[in-house]
Amino acid sequence: MPHLKPLNVLTNPSIEEAEKGVRDAILHGKTLLLVGLCRVHYVGRARSKLESGERIVIVKADGSLLVHRSVGYEPVNWMPGGDVVFNAKVKDGILEVRALRKKPVESVTVFFEEIQLVCSLSLTDSGDFSLYASEEDMQRAILARPDLLEEGFRPISYEKKVEPGFVDVYGEDKDGNLVVVEIKRKTASKEAVFQLARYIDALKSKSNRKMRGLLVAPSLGKDVQRTLETLGLGYRYLDPKKCSETLSRRKTVKLAEFFEEK
Amino acid sequence: MPHLKPLNVLTNPSIEEAEKGVRDAILHGKTLLLVGLCRVHYVGRARSKLESGERIVIVKADGSLLVHRSVGYEPVNWMPGGDVVFNAKVKDGILEVRALRKKPVESVTVFFEEIQLVCSLSLTDSGDFSLYASEEDMQRAILARPDLLEEGFRPISYEKKVEPGFVDVYGEDKDGNLVVVEIKRKTASKEAVFQLARYIDALKSKSNRKMRGLLVAPSLGKDVQRTLETLGLGYRYLDPKKCSETLSRRKTVKLAEFFEEK
DNA sequence: AATTAAATTTCGCCT
DNA sequence: AGGCGAAGTTTAATT
Numbered sequence: 001m002p003h004l005k006p007l008n009v010l011t012n013p014s015i016e017e018a019e020k021g022v023r024d025a026i027l028h029g030k031t032l033l034l035v036g037l038c039r040v041h042y043v044g045r046a047r048s049k050l051e052s053g054e055r056i057v058i059v060k061a062d063g064s065l066l067v068h069r070s071v072g073y074e075p076v077n078w079m080p081g082g083d084v085v086f087n088a089k090v091k092d093g094i095l096e097v098r099a100l101r102k103k104p105v106e107s108v109t110v111f112f113e114e115i116q117l118v119c120s121l122s123l124t125d126s127g128d129f130s131l132y133a134s135e136e137d138m139q140r141a142i143l144a145r146p147d148l149l150e151e152g153f154r155p156i157s158y159e160k161k162v163e164p165g166f167v168d169v170y171g172e173d174k175d176g177n178l179v180v181v182e183i184k185r186k187t188a189s190k191e192a193v194f195q196l197a198r199y200i201d202a203l204k205s206k207s208n209r210k211m212r213g214l215l216v217a218p219s220l221g222k223d224v225q226r227t228l229e230t231l232g233l234g235y236r237y238l239d240p241k242k243c244s245e246t247l248s249r250r251k252t253v254k255l256a257e258f259f260e261e262k
Numbered sequence: 263m264p265h266l267k268p269l270n271v272l273t274n275p276s277i278e279e280a281e282k283g284v285r286d287a288i289l290h291g292k293t294l295l296l297v298g299l300c301r302v303h304y305v306g307r308a309r310s311k312l313e314s315g316e317r318i319v320i321v322k323a324d325g326s327l328l329v330h331r332s333v334g335y336e337p338v339n340w341m342p343g344g345d346v347v348f349n350a351k352v353k354d355g356i357l358e359v360r361a362l363r364k365k366p367v368e369s370v371t372v373f374f375e376e377i378q379l380v381c382s383l384s385l386t387d388s389g390d391f392s393l394y395a396s397e398e399d400m401q402r403a404i405l406a407r408p409d410l411l412e413e414g415f416r417p418i419s420y421e422k423k424v425e426p427g428f429v430d431v432y433g434e435d436k437d438g439n440l441v442v443v444e445i446k447r448k449t450a451s452k453e454a455v456f457q458l459a460r461y462i463d464a465l466k467s468k469s470n471r472k473m474r475g476l477l478v479a480p481s482l483g484k485d486v487q488r489t490l491e492t493l494g495l496g497y498r499y500l501d502p503k504k505c506s507e508t509l510s511r512r513k514t515v516k517l518a519e520f521f522e523e524k
Numbered sequence: 525a526a527t528t529a530a531a532t533t534t535c536g537c538c539t
Numbered sequence: 540a541g542g543c544g545a546a547g548t549t550t551a552a553t554t
Contacts, residue, residue, distance in 0.1 A: 005380050007273055007297075031332050033295065033318065035269075035383060045448075045532040046395040048508065053387030056295065058318065062333040070293055070385035073342040076547065080335040080534070106532070116269050119379065121297060123332035125315030133308040135545065185306075185545090189527080216292040222526070244309065307547040342549070368547075397530070428529085428553090447530085451543080457529090459525065484542060 010118040015095050018115040022088040022097060025120035030058035034097070034110075035117035040067050040077045044106020050076055057110055059086065065099040065108055079108045079237070110203070133243035135185040137214070141243035142169055142181070148246065149216065149236055155180065168216075177210040178203070185240045188217035193227045200233075272380040277357050284350040284359060287321070287382035294321040296359070296372075297379035301306040302329050302339045306368020312338055319359070319372055321348065324503040327361040327370055341370045397430075397447040400478070403505035404431055404443070410508065411478065411498055415441065424464040430478075439472040440465075447502045450479035455489045462495075 008030075010021050018036075025032040034057040040050040050067070055076070063084030067077040079099040087098045095112040099170040137156060146153040152174025169181035180203060182196040192215060200213045213233040220228075220235060228235055270292075272283050273513040280298075287294040296319040302312040312329070317338070320328040325346030329339040341361040349360040357374040401420060408415040414436025420429075431443035442465060454477060462475045475495040482490075482497060490497055 009271065009273055009379070011269055011271055031318070033297070033379075035295070035381075035385075039389070046393055046502070048391065048393040050391045051389030052501060053389035054383075054385040055387060056293070056320065056383075056385070058330060060330075060333055060535070064333070064335040066330075066335070068320060068322075068328075070387050071322055071326070071343060073326040073328065073340055076391055078335055078532080080532095104532090108532095116383070117271070117295075117381065119297075121316075121318075121378070123297075123316040123318070125302070125317060125332050127313030127315035129310065129312045129338055131308055131310045134547085174539075185547090187526095191528095228537095231437075240308070261542080304547070310547075336548095340547085342547095366547090393532080395532090448532095449542090453543095 006122060008118075008120040009245065011116065013115055013118055015090055015093055015112070015115065018112065018118050019095050021118040021120060022059075022095070025118075026086045026088065029061040030120040031061060031123050033057075033117065033119040033121065034059070034112070034115065036112045036115040038067075038113065039111045041109045041111075042077050042106070045104055048077065052113065054116070055106070059097070059099070063099070067108070067110060076107050076145060077110075079106070132248070133185070133240040135183055135240070137247055138183050138185055138240050138243045139168055141246045142183070142216070145246055146171065146205075148238060148243070149179075149181065149214065150174075152158055157165075173212065177212050178207060179212045179214055181214045181216055183238075184215070184217040187219045187221050188215055188224060189221045190224055190227050192217070193224060193231065193233065196233060197231050226245050268384060270380075270382040273378065275377055275380055277352055277355055277374070277377065280349055280374065280380050281352050281357050283380040283382060284321075284357070284499050287380075288348045288350065290382075291323040293323060293385050295319075295372070295379065295381040295383065296321070296377065298374045298377040300329075300375065302372045303371045303373075304339050304368070307366055310339065314375065316378070321359070321361070325361070325363070328522055329370070329372060339370050339372075341368070350489060394510075395447070395502040397445055397502075399443050399509060400447055400500060400502050400505045401430055403508045404445070404478070404500075405510055408433070410500060410505070411441075411443065411476065412436075424461050424498075435474065437500040440469060441474045443476045444477055445500075446477070446479040448479070449481045449483050450477055451483045452486055452488055452489050454479070455486060455493065455495065459493050480508050 038052050039052050042048040051115050056068040064081035065079040066075040067087040069076050079202045082101055084101040089096055098109040108170035142149055143155050146155055153171055155171040156171055157170045168183040171179050173179050180200050182192055184192050190221055196215055204211055214236055216236045216238045218239045272279055277440055299316050301314050304310040318330040324343035326343035327341040328337040331338050344362040346361050351358050360371040361368040404411055405417050408417055414508050415433055417431055417433040419432045430445040433441050435441050442462050444454055458475045458477055462473055466473055471523045476498055478498045478500045
């Protein structure tokens with residue numbers, strides 16, 4: 001049974017009615033849904049022009065603006081949220097809706113010739129969003145169950161800072177060798193191998209212990225195996241989904257927990 | 263004066279009415295706009311769960327689906343267009359709208375507990391979209407006016423294939439040295455420098471002429487200047503906007519024109 | 525099909 | 540505030 005939430009809908013309004021609806025929505029911090037025939041200009045980091053056509057425009061209270069065409073997952077024009085100022089006015093029978101932000105300076109302006117729909121909404125949304133099987137999940141899984149990597153592996157640290165960046169996982173194997181681990185959640189490219197090589201190169205100068213490099217990923221790109229061999233590095237198959245399953249069996253949530261008392 | 267295009271709007275419909283509206287829209291290849299209280303599941307390359315809240319859902323005829331929260335430029339869940347099969351059904355008073363695709367196998371399912379708006383649209387949109395001041399614009403500008411790079415520079419080719427990829431612009435300077443040019447439309451990182459270094463490395467073996475490397479960008483990231491110096495490479499400031507202005511003054515449109523008769 | 529690089533990338537984290 | 544790397548990145552181009 002619907003709660004009949006306040007829902008302001010104008011269908012095929014005049015430009016002037018639409019203007020009022022848009023201004024009210026923006027003024028009251030509502031989410032705005034527009035459908036109509038429009039042109040769009042973007043000026044800022046680049047510059048773009050979209051000729052006349054019917055599109056969906058979403059204006060959110062956080063300052064973000066999206067222009068969607070009838071096809072495509074991505075918006076054709078947009079404005080990321082943030083310090084954005086909206087503005088709506090009628091000029092020569094055209095409704096101009098403009099979003100302007102500084103840092104970087106850029107603006108999206110939508111010129112509506114006709115409006116089919118103006119809908120202002122108050123979206124109540126406090127639902128949690130959770131994502132599994134990300135690269136961080138793989139990292140957490142390895143820390144929780146080091147034998148996923150190899151038998152006898154013991155993590156020493158994670159996100160260790162070295163010159164070129166951060167080592168995903170750093171530890172030692174059952175023979176006491178240091179192990180540098182680079183994780184990729186999908187097919188690893190040669191770039192990943194070079195990244196690992198750079199880490200090892202940077203770390204070798206800081207220790208005289210034997211050091212191994214291990215690339216962890218669900219699969220390898222073409223020639224990557226050969227590149228690994230050339231550079232004397234190793235590979236361990238690991239599937240991100242398996243990692244998230246491993247984690248859901250355990251109750252570990254935060255990365256830091258693994259090292260809190262070391 | 264509005265054309266009064268066919269616009270199907272249901273406000274606060276029952277779940278069953280909404281189901282009918284959704285099915286009809288999908289069946290007739292319309293764009294669908296939904297607003298309502300819902301949960302969302304994603305399973306595929308990763309896995310995600312979004313708890314109950316009010317959101318905007320867009321379903322396009324090309325198979326793409328977007329779930330937007332009240333804040334944020336990016337959709338919280340989505341499905342890229344392509345070979346997507348949609349499905350809508352009511353189960354236990356909940357309207358399930360599901361998008362499924364293979365390659366990769368993944369699905370987004372939206373569970374509506376309440377619906378505020380169902381709107382099906384026929385968007386007529388053939389408007390051209392044009393973007394200026396892209397990296398390609400910078401490339402074209404350099405080819406059209408080589409002195410943007412440096413006085414006396416003469417382009418030999420563009421998009422020249424070498425082992426690791428493609429050299430943006432390749433030419434010779436006023437002293438007859440070969441010049442390899444790497445273009446970035448925004449702040450250049452160390453990665454860009456390494457990319458340039460790899461190209462030069464690959465090309466040096468093919469010629470015994472002196473060879474210079476030039477990174478072209480509107481600015482440099484931290485330490486990038488030092489990296490350039492270490493590797494003996496040069497930098498030339500160039501602003502993408504200036505490039506697009508240069509191009510709009512000239513009438514050159516196609517890259518190939520510059521070399522058609524060489 | 526696989527690889528590579530760009531994107532008005534955005535986003536988050538860390539210095 | 541700037542830099543770096545990841546993303547369910549997407550997209551386009553080229554092998």
